[in-house]
Amino acid sequence: MPFIETKNLSFTYTDEDDPQPVLHEVSLSFEKGEFVAILGRNGSGKSTFAKLLNLVLEATDGTITIDGKSVHAELSEAEIIDLRKKVGMVFQNPDNQLVATVVEEDVAFGPENLGIEPAEIRRRVDEALEIVGMTDYARHAPHKLSGGQKQRIAIAGVIAMLPDCILFDESTAMLDPRGRAEVMETVEKLNREQGITVLLITHNMDEAVRADRVVVIDDGRVQMDGTPREVFAKVDELFALGLAVPQATELAARLELSGVPLTPVEGADAVENWFNT
Amino acid sequence: MLKDITLGQYFPGNSLLHKLDPRMKLILTLLYIVTIFFANNLITVAILTLAAFLLVPLGQIPMKTVLKSLKPLRWIILFTTVLNLFWVKDGKQLVDFYFIDIYSGGIVYAASMALRVTALLAGTTLLISYTTSPIALTDGLEQMLSPLKKIKVPVHEFAMMMTIALRFIPTLIEETDKIMSAQKARGADFETGSLLSRAKALIPIFIPLFVSAIRRADDLATAMECRCYHGGTGRTRMNRLHYSLRDLFALLCFLLFMAGIIALRWAPLPAFLGI
Numbered sequence: 001m002p003f004i005e006t007k008n009l010s011f012t013y014t015d016e017d018d019p020q021p022v023l024h025e026v027s028l029s030f031e032k033g034e035f036v037a038i039l040g041r042n043g044s045g046k047s048t049f050a051k052l053l054n055l056v057l058e059a060t061d062g063t064i065t066i067d068g069k070s071v072h073a074e075l076s077e078a079e080i081i082d083l084r085k086k087v088g089m090v091f092q093n094p095d096n097q098l099v100a101t102v103v104e105e106d107v108a109f110g111p112e113n114l115g116i117e118p119a120e121i122r123r124r125v126d127e128a129l130e131i132v133g134m135t136d137y138a139r140h141a142p143h144k145l146s147g148g149q150k151q152r153i154a155i156a157g158v159i160a161m162l163p164d165c166i167l168f169d170e171s172t173a174m175l176d177p178r179g180r181a182e183v184m185e186t187v188e189k190l191n192r193e194q195g196i197t198v199l200l201i202t203h204n205m206d207e208a209v210r211a212d213r214v215v216v217i218d219d220g221r222v223q224m225d226g227t228p229r230e231v232f233a234k235v236d237e238l239f240a241l242g243l244a245v246p247q248a249t250e251l252a253a254r255l256e257l258s259g260v261p262l263t264p265v266e267g268a269d270a271v272e273n274w275f276n277t
Numbered sequence: 278m279l280k281d282i283t284l285g286q287y288f289p290g291n292s293l294l295h296k297l298d299p300r301m302k303l304i305l306t307l308l309y310i311v312t313i314f315f316a317n318n319l320i321t322v323a324i325l326t327l328a329a330f331l332l333v334p335l336g337q338i339p340m341k342t343v344l345k346s347l348k349p350l351r352w353i354i355l356f357t358t359v360l361n362l363f364w365v366k367d368g369k370q371l372v373d374f375y376f377i378d379i380y381s382g383g384i385v386y387a388a389s390m391a392l393r394v395t396a397l398l399a400g401t402t403l404l405i406s407y408t409t410s411p412i413a414l415t416d417g418l419e420q421m422l423s424p425l426k427k428i429k430v431p432v433h434e435f436a437m438m439m440t441i442a443l444r445f446i447p448t449l450i451e452e453t454d455k456i457m458s459a460q461k462a463r464g465a466d467f468e469t470g471s472l473l474s475r476a477k478a479l480i481p482i483f484i485p486l487f488v489s490a491i492r493r494a495d496d497l498a499t500a501m502e503c504r505c506y507h508g509g510t511g512r513t514r515m516n517r518l519h520y521s522l523r524d525l526f527a528l529l530c531f532l533l534f535m536a537g538i539i540a541l542r543w544a545p546l547p548a549f550l551g552i
Contacts, residue, residue, distance in 0.1 A: 051499075054503055056499055056502060056503065077507060081505045081507060084502075084503060084505050085505055088503070088504075089500075089503040091496065091499070091500055093493075093496055095448050095493070096493045096496035096497050096500065097496065097497065097500035098444065099440070099441060099444060099497070099500075099501060099504075100440060100444060101411075101412050101440060101443050101444045102412065104515075105412075105515070105516070108514075108515035108516075109501075109504055109506075110504040110505060111513075111515070112512055112513050112514055112515060113504060113505040113506045113507065113512055114505055115511040115512060115513050116513060117513065118513060118514065118515055118516075118517060121513065121515040122515055125515065141447075142444070143444075143447040143448055143451070157504060158504070161504065161505065
């Protein structure tokens with residue numbers, strides 16, 4: 001059974017005069033331990049999708065099942081919290097998701113909300129900071145850290161709640177290249193070493209390539225779903241959806257267009273021909 | 278330009294005063310204020326003031342910093358002193374010069390008033406502002422006032438608001454700096470012109486700042502919700518404050534001191550020093 005499953009999920013922003021449909025019948029399923037990149041240009045509905053999975057928004061139509069429990073409007077607060085605990089979320093702006101004035105207090109915020117024993121919180125906080133490599137900064141003030149470091153603290157805050165899945169909503173978009181590398185490294189580590197399911201919402205192709213699976217959403221609909229190799233092979237389609245492709249892929253596609261052979265055998269033949277002429 | 282702003286007057290350190298539980302410091306401050314009003318004699322007031330200044334080395338705070346913090350008070354002290362000096366007509370008349378009448382009681386009263394105000398400010402700032410970080414103070418207040426939750430006082434909510442405010446003040450200051458630079462780059466002028474035109478020049482700073490602050494608040498609310506925040510009920514804390522032996526010792530010392538001061542009310546001190 002998939003860990004998260006959506007069936008015909010639709011969402012419309014209810015504005016009285018002008019309802020804005022954002023998602024149309026999205027049916028996707030994610031297995032435990034998967035690393036999935038969700039691609040789409042701005043306004044494609046990918047962030048809305050994330051907010052639906054985290055129960056921040058409520059679906060207009062369709063169903064969501066998380067870890068065997070279906071999400072519906074009549075859930076009690078305790079049940080909602082239990083589901084939110086399973087699916088953590090890291091947002092785009094590193095500044096706007098840190099609550100406390102000391103790093104370790106911020107990491108403790110989630111477990112504190114869950115009513116966990118102080119000794120256990122301490123243990124989880126230390127472990128979470130260790131995983132994201134920020135143990136040395138436990139007593140620092142968040143506003144003095146770099147963007148990448150703040151984002152790692154935000155990740156630690158989510159890990160401390162022991163989620164099964166973490167949603168990254170363009171979490172690297174506001175970072176410099178170095179911060180981006182730090183965060184991506186942490187994300188991969190979480191997936192490979194902790195077995196956490198990762199849903200990475202992004203429009204950075206070089207990040208998407210690192211996933212096991214790429215889902216392309218455009219205009220609120222799933223347009224492509226497959227391994228990075230399968231998805232990025234469709235260069236023309238991606239361009240038509242207003243998305244770029246990873247630089248290496250683009251290079252390969254352009255070389256192919258200008259008649260440069262690409263497979264090893266073809267390449268070897270081409271080199272041989274070039275030497276012979 | 279705005280970067281080096283500090284919050285409150287907290288002076289980081291590791292002294293005995295810093296290590297006291299913030300709740301104990303709040304209790305001691307209250308007791309100290311009560312004691313000041315119990316003192317009915319120039320000598321006891323002087324002892325209290327002296328005691329406040331003895332806290333300076335105990336908190337490892339430079340004397341200069343403390344004196345500086347008293348500086349804004351000099352006009353109030355001067356005003357009350359002068360007023361008391363001419364108005365109190367007790368004891369022996371010392372000066373009788375046209376409309377200036379000074380009595381011995383006036384001098385004693387004026388001096389003790391000045392000392393009282395100094396003691397009040399020095400004592401409270403030393404115990405609380407200089408040696409307690411705003412975070413510790415918020416935590417202390419939250420735990421101290423938590424019994425009030427039973428009568429529906431939103432203690433947790435206030436503490437949360439304080440924490441968030443403390444967390445975002447540096448962020449918003451940084452943002453103000455950025456907006457100011459951006460407006461300057463477009464030719465905005467904040468330094469010249471009349472007071473009114475300078476105030477008007479601040480509008481293009483405040484509007485973007487407010488818009489961004491509201492957006493931040495919205496983001497933060499979503500992020501807190503995602504981290505299962507649901508108010509103060511059923512919430513635990515990682516670091517609970519615990520009274521230590523040190524706190525008990527401080528309290529005992531203070532109670533002894535307080536008892537001594539109150540006992541001095543009945544001590545056979547020269548009557549003319551009474552206030």
